[in-house]
Amino acid sequence: xxxxxxxxxxxxxxxxxxxxxxxxxxxxxxxxxxxxxxxxxxxxxxxxxxxxxxxxxxxxxxxxxxxxxxxxxxxxxxxxxxxxxxxxxxxxxxxxxxxxxxxxxxxxxxxxxxxxxxxxxxxxxxxxxxxxxxxxxxxxxxx
Amino acid sequence: xxxxxxxxxxxxxxxxxxxxxxxxxxxxxxxxxxxxxxxxxxxxxxxxxxxxxxxxxxxxxxxxxxxxxxxxxxxxxxxxxxxxxxxxxxxxxxxxxxxxxxxxxxxxxxxxxxxxxxxxxxxxxxxxxxxxxxxxx
Numbered sequence: 001x002x003x004x005x006x007x008x009x010x011x012x013x014x015x016x017x018x019x020x021x022x023x024x025x026x027x028x029x030x031x032x033x034x035x036x037x038x039x040x041x042x043x044x045x046x047x048x049x050x051x052x053x054x055x056x057x058x059x060x061x062x063x064x065x066x067x068x069x070x071x072x073x074x075x076x077x078x079x080x081x082x083x084x085x086x087x088x089x090x091x092x093x094x095x096x097x098x099x100x101x102x103x104x105x106x107x108x109x110x111x112x113x114x115x116x117x118x119x120x121x122x123x124x125x126x127x128x129x130x131x132x133x134x135x136x137x138x139x140x141x142x143x
Numbered sequence: 144x145x146x147x148x149x150x151x152x153x154x155x156x157x158x159x160x161x162x163x164x165x166x167x168x169x170x171x172x173x174x175x176x177x178x179x180x181x182x183x184x185x186x187x188x189x190x191x192x193x194x195x196x197x198x199x200x201x202x203x204x205x206x207x208x209x210x211x212x213x214x215x216x217x218x219x220x221x222x223x224x225x226x227x228x229x230x231x232x233x234x235x236x237x238x239x240x241x242x243x244x245x246x247x248x249x250x251x252x253x254x255x256x257x258x259x260x261x262x263x264x265x266x267x268x269x270x271x272x273x274x275x276x277x278x279x280x
Contacts, residue, residue, distance in 0.1 A: 006164075007165050007191060008190060008194045010160060010161065010164035010165055011164075011167070011191035011192070011195045011198070012194040013198060014160045014161035014169060014195055014198065015157070015194065015196060015197065015198025015199040015202070016198035016201055016202050016205060017154075017156060017198075017202075018153070018157035018195075018199060018202075019199040019201070020150075020153055020157075021154035021155075021157060023150070023202055023206055023213040024146055024153060024206075024213075025147045025149070025151060025153075026147070026150070026214050028203075028213060029214050030217065030218050031218070031219075032214075034273055037269040037270050037272070037273040038270075038273045038274070038277060039273075039274070040277075041274070041277050049144055049148055050147045050148075051151065051248065051251075052151065053148045053150075053151025053154075054152070054154040054155035054248045054252075055248055055252045056252070057151070057152055057154075057158075058159050058162070058249060058252035059251075059252035059253070059254070061155075061159030061162065062162060062249075062252050062253055065162060065163055071162070071163055071164055071165055071166035072164045073164050074165045077166040078167055078168065079253075080168060080240075080250070082240060083257060084257065085256070085257055088239070089239050089257060089260070090239075090260075090264055091235075091238060091239075092234075092235045092236065092239025092240070093246075093261045093262075093264035094264060094268045095234055095238065095268075096231065096232055096235030096239055096242060096265045097264065097266065097268020097269040097271075098235075099228040099230070099232035099233075099235060100228075100232060100243075100269045101269035101270070101271070101272025101276070102276070103220045103224065104218070105218075106232065106242050106244075107171035107174075107236060107243075107244070108242070110229075110232075111175075111196060112199050112202055112203060113203075115201070115202070115203035115204055116216060120220070121216070123225050123226060124232075125229065127226045127227075127228070127229025127233060128175070128229040128232050130229075130233060131230040131232065131233020131234040131235075131237070132172075132179070132233040132236070132237050133233075134234060135234040135237035136176070136179070136237060139238060142238075
C-alpha cells in the first residue's frame with residue numbers, strides 16, 4: 001500500500017519535472033517548435049539541443065535499469081512490447097507530423113500549456129482528446 | 144543553448160525517474176490513453192498516468208511560484224486550423240502509439256528501431272507541412 005502511493009508520488013514528480021524541462025527549454029512555445037520544423041526557412045535548431053540532451057540522459061538510466069529486476073515502487077518494468085514497422089505506425093506518424101507542423105503543438109507541450117488557459121491551447125487539447133478516442137473506437141489498441 | 148540543455152536534462156531525468164520508480168515509459172500519448180482507461184475502468188494500474196498529468200499541468204504555476212517566468216506562447220493559427228491539428232495529432236499519435244516523448248525521447252533512448260523510424264517519419268512530415276505552409280501562405 002505504501003509502495004503504491006509512493007509510486008503515485010514519483011509519477012506526480014516525474015510529470016512536474018518533465019513539464020518544467022519543457023518550460024525551461026522553451027519547448028512549450030509552439031512558435032519555437034515550428035521554428036525547428038521550418039528547416040528550409042528561418043530554422044531554429046533549439047529542439048536538437050533539447051532532444052540531444054534528453055535522449056542520452058534517459059538512455060543512460062534505461063541502460064543502468066537493466067541490472068535491476070523491478071522498479072523501486074512497481075511490480076515490473078513495462079517495456080513496450082510492440083515491435084516491427086507496419087502501416088499503422090507509419091500512417092500514424094505521418095498524420096501526427098502533419099498536425100504537429102500545422103500549429104507547432106505535440107501532446108506534451110499542449111498538456112503543459114493547459115495551465116495558461118490559452119483558448120487556442122484548450123481547443124487543441126479538446127480536439128486531441130476527441131481524436132484519441134475516435135481512433136480508439138475506429139481502430140482499437142495496437143496488438 | 145544553456146536553457147535548452149538544462150531543459151533537456153530535466154526531461155531526460157524525469158523520464159528516467161518514471162522508468163526507475165514506476166517502470167513506465169513517459170510518453171504523453173500513453174499517458175492520455177491511460178487516463179481514459181482509468182476513467183473507464185477505475186483501474187489502479189493506470190492511476191500513475193493521472194498523477195503524471197497533474198504534475199505536468201502544475202509545472203507552469205510551480206515554476207512561476209519559484210520565480211521562473213516561462214516565455215509566453217505564440218499561436219498564430221486560426222481556430223479551425225487548431226482544431227484540425229488537434230484531431231490529426233490525437234488520431235496520429237494513437238495509431239502510431241507514441242509522439243515526441245514516447246518515441247522521440249524514450250524510444251530513441253531505448254534504441255528501439257520502431258521508435259527511431261516513427262520519429263524520423265513524424266519529423267519529416269512536420270518539416271514538409273511547415274515548408275508547404277510557408278511557401279503557400
